[in-house]
Amino acid sequence: MTSPRIAIAGAGIGGLTCARVLQLHGFENVTVLERESAPDARQQGGTIDLHAGSGQEAVRAAGLYDEWRALARFEGQEQRKVDHATAALLEHELPEGDFRPEIDRGQLRDLLLGSLAPGTVAWGRGVATAAPGGEVTFLDGQTATFDLVVGADGAWSRARRAVSPAVPRYTGVTFVETRHDNDERLLDLTGQGTMVADHEGLMLWAQRNSGDHIRAYACLRAREDWRPSNAELLDLYADWHPDLRAFLAGELIHRPLYALPVPHTWEHTPGVTLLGDAAHLMPPLGVGANLAMQDAAELALAIAAHGVREGVRAYESVMLPRAVDMQERTNPGLLDMVPERPIRV
Template sequence: MTSPNPAHARISIVGAGPGGLTCARVLQQRGIAVTVYDRDAGPDARDQGGTLDLHADNGQIALREAGLLDEFLQLARPEGQEMRQMDPSGTITSHQMPEPGELFKPEIDRGQLRDLLLNSLQPGTVRWGHGLDRVGGPSKGPRLLHFSDDTTVETDLVIGADGAFSRVRPAISPAVPEYSGISFLEAWFSDVEARHPDIADLVGQGGAHAADGERGLFAQRNSDDRIRVYLIQRVPADWIVASGLTAADTGAIRALLLERYARWSPRMRQMISNNEGPYVDRPIFALPAPHHWEHSPTVTLLGDAAHLMPPLGVGVNLAMLDASDLALALADAATVGDAVHTYEKTMLARSAEMSLALEGGAEHLLATTFPDFSDDEPLR
């Protein structure tokens, strides 16, 4: 099959996260039709997670290409660039405050960013309730998307923006994510100034990290007077079940955590014991580094589907930059295959360098020195 011109191609993005939606927005800005498929029943089907910082040298570049940078800056929280390093007693050992007017990496809630991107798309762009089972069809195309409801869609290009456990990735790569040995346990706090003033004081307006070499935590200020805390441990991926518990056993998990963090100060342990509702288990996975695949003119990947790395400040930013680069390549190329080749040449080199630099980096989350831990919590 001859690769079609992008303006006449059937382009399908799998995954309506920041990467997939950014790619769709930049394509539509340049007059190229695209459809996004997502397994969620709708945009409000689940919690979208915590806060993200979008960097001027990648994430914000993508938003500028999408024509959304000014709207982003109106929503973003520059004060969220504050970062605190603490010891287990709660003493601040390092404190980074943004300069007045600094906008290098302002924070925005993941849900706000997703809404900004979703609302910028043409009506009907996203097809909700379409969980992908697999990608079929010959490498040269056309490809066939097989969905969990037994429907299929024929397409000329499949863009896998469906995260860590991508259903698109097996069409071009046998790589699977590997457990890093480090796991997060997420805890939520709302109305913090009134209900949790001491925790609010500890965290400040941005993020706060503490660790003792064996365990740690990272707290993020979100909008609407909320804070999320990620308890960081070196444990087996199934540590909750191995302890004879389930994720719903909040009280028993809390007791176990308080035992493990027994040497931390009572003030710090509030972020373990005073959470509202159940904890959320988030083991940290990463793809082998570097991750490459043989070029296909009909399938490509972006973001975590292409280069899943530890959460050390690059995830969403790289996904959005990937998305913008791919969309611009499609807008400028004579054929879809040419565009994919151009995009992958840049993206694979960039992600290889970054993934090798961060390989094994999840261990840094337990270090007592301040890590660059300011981007996103691990989500699909």
């Protein structure tokens, strides 16, 4: 029997997990369609914590658990909260067990890429649209038809349009990111994992990545088009401790946060389904990557057990209610975490 042709739009960790699990179960005609030209076309983001019961189970399903553990930073589970004015430690949660160890997103992606059959990823082959029945139109105008198209192409998914008209909406919260390398003062404040400080609607969040690299985020309510300079950002944090304000130095990367409307569901559409942010984009509160990998593994396992058509139905019957539940928790959770300030920028 001929193996079904399955196209996965997007070579992020969700799409690659789905491809890997499908290949482990004997599906040979799996292609990952990626618009970027090469694996290193852009930086892959910061650190992510893989949760027991979701992300870690997906790694197990992918047959990569031992390799993941060798890369994971279990010490990265440390959590620190400090006072905004004194930088004194207020709360401290030390690593315990292996519920949510950290790994750089790029390291995890490389692990997944290296596990796939050669030629699985079609680099520079971006999807412009997908249609019910599995037809794909590429960015160059060419078309192809697959037995299944899996939209794993993120927040601004092109594949999503085949099943839903929904588009992401601005949450009202913006992150402004900075990056720092080998800065002992900032490393000491951050610890081995994550540090947070907050005061009157302003938050600072720093995460240690591998190689003594830190990504820090100023988090606040703001206009969608707000793009502060370094001076403007520092002025907002003027009464914060100088060591904390040092996290705000350097190049600023502006990241307004978006989420899909809640609930986001769709009628089963033969030939197309979604996973990860394409299906349930929500605020970055530690669950998005885990859900994407869980979706991916469960979809692949359902297809292996029931075939493409019934496998997709079985997957969606579980994934959609779970996603709605998480959306209903994370969307208000973001606004609780970053409350309104007296003066909004």
